[in-house]
Amino acid sequence: MGEESPRIQYLSETFSGMILESHAFRGDETVVIRGEGLLEIVRFLKDDPKLDFDFLADITAVDYLGKKQPRFEVVYHLYSLRANHRLRVKVPVEEDEPAVDSLTPLWKGANWLEREVWDMFGIRFRGHPDLKRILLYEEFRGYPLRKDYPVNQRQPLVPERPLAGTFVDTRSDDKLLQLKQKLGHER
Template sequence: MPTASDELIARLRARFPQHILAAHAYRGQPTVTIRREGLLEVATALRDDPATAFDVLMDLCGADYAWFGMSQASAPTLRTPSPLPYFMSPAPSAERWERGVPHDAQHRFEVVYHFYSTAHRRRLRLKVPVSFAEPSVPSLAGLWAAANWYEREVWDMFGVVFEGHPNLKRILMYESFQGHPLRKDYPINKRQPIIGPVN
């Protein structure tokens, strides 16, 4: 039986076949990955179409997939394999998650939008993969007022440029800060103090 999420995804697939890269409803949360060229068109339609009516941009964040599945801790066990006790082995699950795009430099970053519809009381996650060489997506600040600060934050933390943003500058870090701290290649304790020693 198709759920409401499946129905929503099917509707979007039918309407924007040229923009959608992938879609899934992992753990019951409908998610659609789209090309960045189609972002403005899809977002406008999501907001204005009464069948979807996503009037709240709940969250907008970035993600850096540079080291996805490659961290040292991702290795299944220590070098001397010590099997997990039976009660700790993962529960089998039929549900599989796929990102939908390869984890390469072409799709290194992702801008993730969480929409909420007050009319239908449902959510949708929209993801836009962004390349390392040209990290930019169109700004949604003209559609939702909330996008303004969230986009500034994503620029600050990931260095993703939002084209058409009215005031794209750092928001959490200071202007003299070099680099974008939430990128995976920014070391966690690389400090850039304004005053005082680097320690």
């Protein structure tokens, strides 16, 4: 897991209580931080001349169902155009009402990326201007990239018509019903 780089050291000195963990695996520097400190730390990462992370490369999430506590991790990939270095910032998120602060005040590009995480994982972003589904449709139930979402679960907007000679997977219908019952309280 390598030695701590000067950048991570500098960051942990500045925000000693907020950094839960840091490591460098295969040259990828990673810091795991508390959700409360996200906006403050990322603003510091962006504005501090020594760190200078002016470019938000990506936002995504990972569901560690049954593997880790808390269940979700929101993952930010930052890059510095001037200094040419990368950093991964991870925020653990609880399973009940998962939410983190939105980075839209810092980068406009966070808008769609956060919408996608909401769409796929159901993680809310506090302060997001227009948090709604992006790749899926509003009527979609559940969050497909969660590990407990069945992989062959189909939710067609228009019911599938059984045509003569075609195979219809009835298991899929049963699972849809089960999921609708399970999620019934959410709507």
